[in-house]
Amino acid sequence: MKCVICNSEKLNLIKSNYKPYLDYQYEIFDCQNCQARFVSPFENKNVHEDLHKFKGNIYDLERENLNKAKYFFNNKDIKGYRKFLSKDFRY
Ligand SMILES: [Zn+2]
Numbered sequence: 001m002k003c004v005i006c007n008s009e010k011l012n013l014i015k016s017n018y019k020p021y022l023d024y025q026y027e028i029f030d031c032q033n034c035q036a037r038f039v040s041p042f043e044n045k046n047v048h049e050d051l052h053k054f055k056g057n058i059y060d061l062e063r064e065n066l067n068k069a070k071y072f073f074n075n076k077d078i079k080g081y082r083k084f085l086s087k088d089f090r091y
Helices: 045-053 058-074 078-085
Strands: 011-018 026-031 037-040
Antiparallel strands (some): 026 037
């Protein structure tokens, strides 16, 4: 195992069995040389596809908000449009 930034092999394992989402499991390392923090495996090409395909993912919520905004816009409902866009969209 080497640092993804400087290639140093002087690493500290911060956490093993880190599961931020779904069933993907990572280890978290700190590099003693450049202090970069990174996960291993660093790249997992399947994770993005998996995160987007389940119903209720964050992108579904964005699409839903887009459709609501379009509804107000297309119906020239300025008050509704303003109220909707003033909404707090934090999740
Ligand atoms: Zn490093």
